[in-house]
Amino acid sequence: MTEPIDWDLAVATASRLAPKGPDLPADEARAAVRMLRELAAEAVAPVQAVTGLSAPVTSRAVVVDRVGWVASNVDGMRIVLSRWDDLAERTEAAPAMVRSLGSRGTALQLGAVLAWMSGKVLGQYEAFTRAGEPGRLLLVAPTIVNVERSLDVPSRDFRFWVCLHEETHRVQFGAVPWLGEYLADRLTALLEASDLSTRESLQRLVAFFYALVRSLRSDSDVSVVEAIQTPEQRVIFDELTALMSLLEGHADVVMDDVGPQVVPSVALIRERFSQRRQQPGTLDALARKAIGMDAKLRQYSDGAAFVRHVVDRRGMAGFNRVWASADLLPSRAELHDPDAWLARLG
Numbered sequence: 001m002t003e004p005i006d007w008d009l010a011v012a013t014a015s016r017l018a019p020k021g022p023d024l025p026a027d028e029a030r031a032a033v034r035m036l037r038e039l040a041a042e043a044v045a046p047v048q049a050v051t052g053l054s055a056p057v058t059s060r061a062v063v064v065d066r067v068g069w070v071a072s073n074v075d076g077m078r079i080v081l082s083r084w085d086d087l088a089e090r091t092e093a094a095p096a097m098v099r100s101l102g103s104r105g106t107a108l109q110l111g112a113v114l115a116w117m118s119g120k121v122l123g124q125y126e127a128f129t130r131a132g133e134p135g136r137l138l139l140v141a142p143t144i145v146n147v148e149r150s151l152d153v154p155s156r157d158f159r160f161w162v163c164l165h166e167e168t169h170r171v172q173f174g175a176v177p178w179l180g181e182y183l184a185d186r187l188t189a190l191l192e193a194s195d196l197s198t199r200e201s202l203q204r205l206v207a208f209f210y211a212l213v214r215s216l217r218s219d220s221d222v223s224v225v226e227a228i229q230t231p232e233q234r235v236i237f238d239e240l241t242a243l244m245s246l247l248e249g250h251a252d253v254v255m256d257d258v259g260p261q262v263v264p265s266v267a268l269i270r271e272r273f274s275q276r277r278q279q280p281g282t283l284d285a286l287a288r289k290a291i292g293m294d295a296k297l298r299q300y301s302d303g304a305a306f307v308r309h310v311v312d313r314r315g316m317a318g319f320n321r322v323w324a325s326a327d328l329l330p331s332r333a334e335l336h337d338p339d340a341w342l343a344r345l346g
Contacts, residue, residue, distance in 0.1 A: 004081065006107035007074055013111025014070040019119040022146050029141075032159075033063045036139045039160045043167040046258045051250075052316050053323070055174025058134040061163070066118035069140050073114060076128035083188040119143060123166035127173055127180050135180070137170045139163070151272040157265045164255035164263075172247055176323045186240050193232040238332040245335055246322070249303015253311070302335060309338040321345060 024032070040061030048054050064072070122144050126135035139162070148158040173180050260266050310319045322328055334341040 004103060004106070005077075005110060006103045007078060009104055009107040010110040010114065011067075011071055011074055013108055014114035014118065015067045017112060017115035018066040018070065019115075022142060022149065024145065032141055032145055032155075035156065036063045036141060036144070036159055036163070037061055039156070039163045040137060040139060040167065043160065043163040046262055047164060047167045047171055047254055050254050050257050050316070051168065051171060052320055053171045053175040055171045058174075059136060061137040061139055061166075063139045063141050065142055066140060069118050069121060069124065069138060070114045072124070072126055072136075072138060073117075074110075076126060077110075079128045079130060080184055080187050081191075083184060084191055119146075122147065122162045125166060125169040125173060128184055129180075135170070135173060137166055139166065147276075151269070151276065153269050153272060154265050157263045158269055161255055161263050161266065161269050164258055165251045168251035168254045169247065172250065172323075178326065179323075182326050183240075183243065186236055186243075190233055190236045190240070193230055193236060239329075242330055242332040242335050245303035246306065246330060247303070249301075249305070249307050252304045253307045306330065306335050306338045306341075310342065313342065 037060060044057060062068075118140070120143070121140055123137070123139045125137050129135050144159060144162055145155075148155050151158065255263075256266060256270060258266070263269070307319060310322075322330070328345065330338070330341045334344070
């Protein structure tokens with residue numbers, strides 16, 4: 001059976017187009033990898049102290065290059081697609097030539113998106129894994145080093161700051177057993193609600209997948225991704241948007257609340273990193289618009305504002321009620337009105 005996406009071609013395309021560098025002497029590169037592994041381990045205790053959540057450490061963080069990050073995300077996308085019940089039927093219904101061309105064409109599109117993303121993503125927790133396999137915490141060493149240089153901030157502080165954010169994501173999924181399954185189910189439902197052909201749906205998945213995992217739309221500026229959805233998809237997309245905002249905002253709050261005792265230059269890093277988020281270059285702005293990552297990447301600020309509001313009023317233990325079940329997750333409207341969410345919880 002022809003695969004819906006030529007996965008090998010997607011990885012090869014991304015590997016060829018991914019940004020290169022930074023150029024580091026071999027000993028400096030090895031030292032950066034070693035430091036990231038050590039800092040990832042150090043991040044476990046302060047994240048647990050701030051969040052009140054605990055997740056078993058099944059393996060140490062994996063420091064990868066951009067191609068390694070690409071390969072991990074291709075595996076994750078394959079796992080999500082494997083849940084799509086009628087994908088095989090819809091794919092096989094197309095003529096062989098159409099299947100082949102669609103598989104390669106979507107792979108080229110996916111490879112280009114992954115290549116661009118690989119130069120932006122600092123780290124990631126593998127939320128989508130095969131049954132019985134724990135997710136890994138990935139740290140993208142070349143991108144971390146490149147960003148710390150562009151921001152002109154202390155290397156160790158910035159690397160630890162990143163590790164705190166990514167460790168928070170590991171704890172979110174590790175301490176909340178239903179979270180990964182819920183996210184995968186909602187992504188699958190989003191795809192199954194499509195009224196397009198398989199090829200068009202898969203091409204849209206390239207945009208959906210990374211828009212959902214990495215960004216949130218602004219209510220005042222409808223994104224390309226939202227504009228082409230069916231009504232049913234918009235409902236699911238709103239649910240996922242709220243969840244992504246919550247997860248990213250929670251991680252932002254945690255890595256800042258650890259404080260200057262652990263990350264002395266945290267205020268400087270936050271200031272410069274926030275400026276970087278809000279001021280993409282022209283090419284970045286076009287790319288974000290094309291795949292739905294436009295509207296100033298509001299997920300971080302919106303999610304963080306929700307978390308801080310709830311924590312200020314109910315404490316971290318009160319906020320942690322959000323992890324009890326999917327029914328207690330804030331809606332997209334409640335994300336901007338945390339008092340409404342608190343009222344619903346009683």
